[in-house]
Amino acid sequence: MIDPSEDDLGRDRIGYSETMSPMALYDASHGAWHLGERAHRENFALVTFDSTGVLAIRIDRIEPVSGMVEGRESSRRSVIHGAILTTGHPIHDAYVGKPSPIPPQRNPVGYYDAPEEHAPCQCGCGGQTPTGKDFITGHDQTALHDRVRQLGTVRDFIEWFDRVRGGYWPDINVIFEPVTLVDGTPTGESARLRHRLDCTHLYTDDSGRILNKPRIATREEIVSLRPCKSCIANSAKAATAR
Ligand SMILES: [Zn+2]
Ligand SMILES: [Zn+2]
Structure with missing residues (x-):
């Protein structure tokens, strides 16, 4: 426990216990630190306890306490603002619960160039x-x-x-979901061509309901799927009309 009037951020609790939630740990550890110029070029912060990583943060910004907390105008410490990293993020997985990559040192803040x-x-x-x-x-x-x-x-x-590529057709960027034309049930097959929305391959039922719903092609589909022949003709027509 600490006296809130002593802490730059007015907290009553800092430090570490194993039962702390990541959010409590973040509150306790994201400031306030004496941070050098280099800190502003860093992307991640790792909080360690007993030479073990306990929390990884993606740094969004570093804010001086002096401009942030009233009554602390003379403070030279800063606060790290960012997002808590979770399992699956390469930095979290490489350093949280693992030995600190920085050998024990006097300065509470150290810097490390992570291969990740x-x-x-x-x-x-x-x-x-x-x-x-x-x-x-x-x-x-x-x-x-x-x-x-x-x-x-x-x-x-x-x-x-x-x-x-069969031409340069940036406007042929729509995929029609493969469906059975009886009732619009998806066939589960993947699309074979790219289209424009004005393509005759867009099918509607008697009531005007679209059977094969269009969607924007993914980057992968733009690369791998050929443009439909009638869409090429429509695209060329549209280009001369411009
Ligand atoms: Zn290069
Ligand atoms: Zn088409």
Whole structure:
């Protein structure tokens, strides 16, 4: 127990016990700390007790106590605001309930470059990019233009793309659910083509109810499914009408 008037955040309880809920642990541990400049570049915080990770937080922002709590204008401590990570998140799974990656030290705040925060850059350069990003900044452009150059000019690339893909049809981005046309029962099969909403493959029953409900195609479907022939014709017509 602590005196709320002593604590920068006015709490009556800080510290750790094994029975604390993640939320109670978050309240007790997210501040207030002396945080250096580096803290502002960090993505995650790990709360440890007895050299074991007990709570992982995805940092949303770091807020100085001085601008946040009345009467604490002279405080030089800061509070970490963020989301509590749970099972299934790579940082949680690697560090909560596991030995702290930082050896025991005097300073209560330490920094660690976690391999789980990085992923290989998809350009193949061997570099590392923050988890969730496919490329180091700029490497996506380089990777793309390397591929264009391998085929020749941009024009060569476009001709190749259109040949492989049956054209460039960004407006053919709808999937009609495969159904039996008697009553609209889904067949359970996956769709084979992409369409536009004005396609004649959109079927209605006598009362005008749509049988094969359309939905926007996923990124995966945009890549893997061919555009329907009559939709290509409709798309070309729409393009000349513009
Ligand atoms: Zn790269
Ligand atoms: Zn179609």
